[in-house]
Amino acid sequence: MNAAIRAVVRTALVNNMNVIGVMHGYEGLVNGEFRPMGARDVGGILQRGGTVLLTSRSKRFMEPSGQREAIRKMNEAGMDALIVIGGEGSMNGANALAQQGVKVIGIPGSIDNDIWGTNIAIGTDTAMNTIMDAVDKLRDTASSHQRAFLIETMGRNSGYLAVMAGIICGAEIVLIPETPVDQQEIAASVEDAYRRGKTHAIIINAEGSGIRTTDLATMIDEMDLGFKTRMTILGHIQRGGSPTAYDRLLASRMGVKAVEALVEGTHGVMTGLKGKGIDFIPLADVISNKRKVNMEYYHMVKVLAR
Amino acid sequence: MNAAIRAVVRTALVNNMNVIGVMHGYEGLVNGEFRPMGARDVGGILQRGGTVLLTSRSKRFMEPSGQREAIRKMNEAGMDALIVIGGEGSMNGANALAQQGVKVIGIPGSIDNDIWGTNIAIGTDTAMNTIMDAVDKLRDTASSHQRAFLIETMGRNSGYLAVMAGIICGAEIVLIPETPVDQQEIAASVEDAYRRGKTHAIIINAEGSGIRTTDLATMIDEMDLGFKTRMTILGHIQRGGSPTAYDRLLASRMGVKAVEALVEGTHGVMTGLKGKGIDFIPLADVISNKRKVNMEYYHMVKVLAR
């Protein structure tokens, strides 16, 4: 997200705006944790994971009273507009402020690409590469022991990461929140891999799939399908790491466009990647739609695992 | 490109086709260097740089006689169609075969994204990340010595890599084939960085910019702008490395679509990324248009370097 912050700050400065950074997200907005941002304050941050403005959850901001307090703090500080970078919850908050008259632009950031209105969110490409590196390492350990590797990825409500990882890592089967898979189907895909002569079967389990990875391991071991299971739970390492080129470019473009929107008088929208260009999507639409994983990709996993 | 090969082979097998791999590109086609490809032959290749089918240049194939020989070898081997993965030269060859009646599908692979008809080619994202990692390392060496780092990237006819690297790496100025830059402008951008208090200036020079990187280093040193220059020439390291998630996904999708096109009776086209989807672009159009770098990005470099 640092690339987006840098792009917003420097584009705004070129447009003769003053820029104020809000620390700790909405909680900092309610508390007035502001700091002026100059061009040098965003120097040398492109390669860092996380965000220099830090993040927080805010119970107070969820209440109307907290939102009023946030708007009061913005007015006191002379802030004319707000650019919010974050996930679904952040866009909800952005929309709430927009409905109360704040000029707000959202920029989508999400590890598991669960935000409606953009082909892809900032952070997803980096997470995908982290998962891929991990699975590549597992595949290196090929041996004459047949092994089934279970990898748990992020994705509480979205199977995007798991499905895409399935395609690019050669998984036998992918378990996601969107589609229940029964025990028989899992067993069949693992057995099938064994029968076709694969030395390992890779099973990717999104954390919100409904089956816990530890239970899945036990289940497969008990079915005695010819593979011994080994488990990797990636956890929060998917949230860190120096951002990829793709993420930095997307974030830079969205940051520039967000400021340009304000200059042109557009607000109440989120920047969204559509085709080659960055569009503006009404925040009201963003929060009232649910993104679903494209099942075409889900089926592609099986074809490519052959 | 291995991800594309894997996708083509396995999708074809699912569609009950036989798959024959052609070694060494068009040279191998002329020579009949064929090998049958099964599902296991493309196992474990996703993470490898380069291509398992190897590449070559072919003088013979550039002649009509060579092309006739290639078609004869295809017929002998019972090949009904050909999928060609490669750059501009490969698409030219593909079009030449198409015009002689061969059912051919092109898949664009290019380090410097110089192929018309697709938003991005396979290989570009990996090269971009390699360049980015290199520049990140340069920036780590910050010191109280003011330094100007010159980095030479690939791009004989295209400034795509250099411009995008400029955005995501924070370059002061980018030198590309598409736009001549005079000495004064280079000096001004470097001096400006010095004046704004930057501890380093980053200059990215595409190999086809018209200024040799060694000459550029001498020039800047002689102008005595407050920075000492240090030079990095990346060379062929931009062509290797395990492919990124983005490249593997793009290659997988294009490979699947190429086979689907053949199943549906479409040929004489190249797969091209348009928006979220994969389109088919006539090969004749691909080879008669020149891709130009979007100058909006070129100007974004300067805004973001502020």
Next chain:
Amino acid sequence: MNAAIRAVVRTALVNNMNVIGVMHGYEGLVNGEFRPMGARDVGGILQRGGTVLLTSRSKRFMEPSGQREAIRKMNEAGMDALIVIGGEGSMNGANALAQQGVKVIGIPGSIDNDIWGTNIAIGTDTAMNTIMDAVDKLRDTASSHQRAFLIETMGRNSGYLAVMAGIICGAEIVLIPETPVDQQEIAASVEDAYRRGKTHAIIINAEGSGIRTTDLATMIDEMDLGFKTRMTILGHIQRGGSPTAYDRLLASRMGVKAVEALVEGTHGVMTGLKGKGIDFIPLADVISNKRKVNMEYYHMVKVLAR
């Protein structure tokens, strides 16, 4: 391990020996799964994780009858000597063969550095860097939420990886097989991190520590120490990945020395790193001693976590 295989093959060829590769470890030795190895057969393997000769477990080789069969197969193939690369189990097997008159040299390979007689084994440095990269990513996700990250590393009998990772990653506390730690001590170290103003506490748990990582997570959550726990189980990704420079150099040196030992008439030993040089340690000593983690490092973790 591929670097060691390459070094053995090429050094042997320079010394006018014939080299035969044994596939699948001792199981392949019993089965006579041999293949001649030339200089080109070990080209291009340096950067690959795992081993081109693959591995296996062998029940048959554990029996005297299996060992006799292995020796018979060696004789049939005209093998005068054997170089074994592997862990404790492999060194046990090597010693068993040595006692039956086979000229054998061991080369220590171990992820968790649990082999007595060498400062460090091949593979440990690579695993250490994999763990470090993972923890670096966790630390990137710093926020105003206080979080305790639990990371499970390999190490069934040895705390080496966990302790060293603790030093270089800044862990609050490290749980290892060698030293029991009670619940109070874990709680105290986490609370202490919280009190000193750390935004995250890192706890590294070797898989053989006696506490399961999932139980540890539950325990810390229940103690309500001010941090929410997040869990990462690295699993077999520690066994893969392209080997580091250190591992390749160590493996190359040991491979060269192993062949030199045979040339000089030395056998029944393992190559061991001692100071700057490679020594030869009697296999009988290797297998009768247990390597213990240096507790000085264990205490260094606490000093450096301050």
Next chain:
Amino acid sequence: MNAAIRAVVRTALVNNMNVIGVMHGYEGLVNGEFRPMGARDVGGILQRGGTVLLTSRSKRFMEPSGQREAIRKMNEAGMDALIVIGGEGSMNGANALAQQGVKVIGIPGSIDNDIWGTNIAIGTDTAMNTIMDAVDKLRDTASSHQRAFLIETMGRNSGYLAVMAGIICGAEIVLIPETPVDQQEIAASVEDAYRRGKTHAIIINAEGSGIRTTDLATMIDEMDLGFKTRMTILGHIQRGGSPTAYDRLLASRMGVKAVEALVEGTHGVMTGLKGKGIDFIPLADVISNKRKVNMEYYHMVKVLAR
């Protein structure tokens, strides 16, 4: 070097010392650019390349008057002892101060491992891995074109990096400052690689070898040995990058030992890795000896390139 700074600060604090950071090296010492360092000031710095204290060159400190001024500034600030992290020049400065009565400990940091008195210096392992990753990428681009890759590494006076890279990357020949190599020998090694059927020849040229890489490229092209040359000049990317596990461990150990030396009343020495342990080497010895590359390794390159 940040790992060493962190280790010094935290070990000193545990020993109830106050710690003052000196910015910009000796130049900052002369200028009194000091800042107090607490435990949190070195939090989160382990993974960053470069040094949080920044570096500088200092002409003034080379003069006796500058050294006297530095000592005066130290006295004013109440500094009892000084720990210097750096290369040969830094150790020279440290020795000069020691001879004027300052309690000083050196910690060796060097990209090209050219400091006498320690097996290896901090930073060398990281640089080695950067070189290795680059050469691995070059090797990926294997094709049926025969190519000679020339890679220029650091090493103005020392061939250490080039030789070790030669072993672990499979170079045909390595050009280093310590041993002149004539044109014939280079040609012979490249031709030999061609004759043995290699698809690429790798030539590693230390920057201080006496032959400029660009001249070497021209020379090989003119000799027409069957390979086309491709050139990579790594430059300062070898100085950056997140430090490896080995470097962080070495730096941590040396930092701890440096403070322990002061506690025990030892000074006028440099920490040096000898075997498994950290020794103290008189600074006077460090600066009066020249480290030479071990020619055994130089010959190992040729054996392993076979």
